[in-house]
Amino acid sequence: xxxxxxxxxxxxxxxxxxxxxxxxxxxxxxxxxxxxxxxxxxxxxxxxxxxxxxxxxxxxxxxxxxxxxxxxxxxxxxxxxxxxxxxxxxxxxxxxxxxxxxxxxxxxxxxxxxxxxxxxxxxxxxxxxxxxxxxxxxxxxxxxxxxxxxxxxxxxxxxxxxxxxxxxxxxxxxxxxxxxxxxxxxxxxxxxxxxxxxxxxxxxxxxxxxxxxxxxxxxxxxxxxxxxxxxxxxxxxxxxxxxxxxxxxxxxxxxxxxxxxxxxxxxxxxxxxxxxxxxxxxxxxxxxxxxxxxxxxxxxxxxxxxxxxxxxxxxxxxxxxxxxxxxxxxxxxxxxxxxxxxxxxxxxxxxxxxxxxxxxxxxxxxxxxxxxxxxxxxxxxxxxxxxxxxxxxxx
Ligand code: AMP
Ligand code: MG
Numbered sequence: 001x002x003x004x005x006x007x008x009x010x011x012x013x014x015x016x017x018x019x020x021x022x023x024x025x026x027x028x029x030x031x032x033x034x035x036x037x038x039x040x041x042x043x044x045x046x047x048x049x050x051x052x053x054x055x056x057x058x059x060x061x062x063x064x065x066x067x068x069x070x071x072x073x074x075x076x077x078x079x080x081x082x083x084x085x086x087x088x089x090x091x092x093x094x095x096x097x098x099x100x101x102x103x104x105x106x107x108x109x110x111x112x113x114x115x116x117x118x119x120x121x122x123x124x125x126x127x128x129x130x131x132x133x134x135x136x137x138x139x140x141x142x143x144x145x146x147x148x149x150x151x152x153x154x155x156x157x158x159x160x161x162x163x164x165x166x167x168x169x170x171x172x173x174x175x176x177x178x179x180x181x182x183x184x185x186x187x188x189x190x191x192x193x194x195x196x197x198x199x200x201x202x203x204x205x206x207x208x209x210x211x212x213x214x215x216x217x218x219x220x221x222x223x224x225x226x227x228x229x230x231x232x233x234x235x236x237x238x239x240x241x242x243x244x245x246x247x248x249x250x251x252x253x254x255x256x257x258x259x260x261x262x263x264x265x266x267x268x269x270x271x272x273x274x275x276x277x278x279x280x281x282x283x284x285x286x287x288x289x290x291x292x293x294x295x296x297x298x299x300x301x302x303x304x305x306x307x308x309x310x311x312x313x314x315x316x317x318x319x320x321x322x323x324x325x326x327x328x329x330x331x332x333x334x335x336x337x338x339x340x341x342x343x344x345x346x347x348x349x350x351x352x353x354x355x356x357x358x359x360x361x362x363x364x365x366x367x368x369x370x371x372x373x374x375x376x377x378x379x380x381x382x383x384x385x386x387x388x389x390x391x392x393x394x395x
Contacts, residue, residue: 060109067105091280099265103308126220128156132293133235134187136173138180147173148239149194150290151203154298160305162298167210168291170197187288201243224254227297253313264309275300
């Protein structure tokens with residue numbers, strides 16, 4: 001038994017003791033299986049214990065169920081104490097803490113089983129690219145066509161580290177070059193910042209160059225992540241139509257953080273504030289500054305990754321779902337960066353191109369995707385968000 005295994009053993013024993021479970025009754029700790037289970041790829045059939053009729057994996061699963069049951073009965077303070085003792089983050093509401101502790105044991109099980117990870121246990125990307133556009137607006141947004149005025153992006157690696165090499169550019173609006181005072185007050189973006197900026201198509205090229213400089217789409221797979229469906233489905237879509245350029249390939253699918261969060265922690269509707277609050281975090285910087293928003297969204301995504309969330313692409317640009325029969329969200333297309341460099345560096349040559357006349361269509365009735373088309377209000381939207389969405393729709 002190597003050092004990490006023996007460390008894991010003692011954690012498992014301590015956990016069971018802490019959780020009030022008798023090791024005798026449990027027979028063995030999670031990691032005390034007499035023989036490691038052979039990796040899935042190489043074993044033909046799980047070995048049955050003739051006395052119990054269970055495979056070692058069954059037994060580990062049953063132990064996990066008991067541990068999960070015990071965690072459900074623990075107080076918030078007990079869970080925090082346990083998390084602290086194993087060196088994990090102790091911030092957040094009880095449901096978040098429970099999930100963190102349960103997931104810790106689940107990962108241990110995977111390690112102890114010594115088996116190949118299943119499809120659902122593997123992240124499909126090396127990096128998340130977190131984007132949060134700011135756009136021109138008015139107080140009512142009545143008949144207002146939103147143009148992107150800030151294009152920020154923040155990188156998060158698959159281990160949950162927010163990287164420091166951000167991307168941020170302001171963009172000069174074409175239809176409404178003069179910002180409303182409402183917009184400046186909301187976003188903090190000044191008239192001179194947009195006056196001195198490039199138009200969107202040039203900024204898009206710079207962004208794609210930045211992605212290339214990080215080898216996103218070539219050496220590294222990536223997924224776009226946003227807070228809600230609007231950034232890609234509404235702002236970017238409108239912007240490409242205004243500029244008469246094709247919708248970027250990498251933006252056809254993305255991870256809606258709100259959905260990932262809700263599914264992982266098993267909670268109800270959330271927005272950025274709720275997520276931060278429930279995780280015991282506070283907003284850093286200026287709300288509605290695109291870069292600050294993106295950094296805070298990135299911090300939440302990083303927390304999810306550290307807690308063991310296996311994020312998947314969960315939204316597609318309307319009418320741009322992958323055709324039926326390809327892999328579920330998270331496959332080649334789902335990873336955003338599954339394709340080669342041409343996929344992200346193509347805007348240079350597209351600046352003067354017209355939009356394509358045809359689009360990929362999802363055959364009706366196909367059920368092969370987890371993800372949803374994005375042009376609809378999403379679960380996780382609160383009333384304020386829905387009103388905002390309706391304003392955007394109206395305009
Ligand atoms: P956010 O990412 O929440 O900062 O919002 C993105 C964009 O949506 C902003 O740059 C505005 O164009 C628009 N927006 C956000 N909140 C409002 C609001 N309360 N009223 C009008 N437009 C808004
Ligand atoms: Mg924002």
